[in-house]
Amino acid sequence: PVFAGMNGSAIENFSCVIYNVSLMNCTWQAGRDAPEDTQYFLYWQNSRHDGDAVECELYMKDETGRNTGCRFQNVKIDTEIAYFLVNGSSKDSLIQFYDEYIQLYEI
Secondary structure, X not given: OOOOOEOOOOOEEEEEEEEOOOEXXXXXXXXXXXXXXXXXXXXXXXXXXOOOOEEOOEEEXXXXXXXXXXXXXXXXXXXXXXXXXXXXXXXXXXXXXXXXXXXXXXX
């Protein structure tokens, strides 16, 4: 599929780890062709059609202040599969979004 936004601007190497039952860390790398001012935002929900997307409350940042990860606390997982979406914004161009269904028991 073709997504709106500049090619190479979507995040790469997305992964999440759940630990201590209710804590989840997700990390990613900036798109290799993303403008320097690109900022990324992570949302997740139990399914794409659940309607209750949760945005990250505690972002991890790199040395430039760009969001490169998220710590979720008090995670309640009701399904085996969760939907993750990372979108971005930049003054210079549209940023492609990244989305993925992850089977949580594999995390």
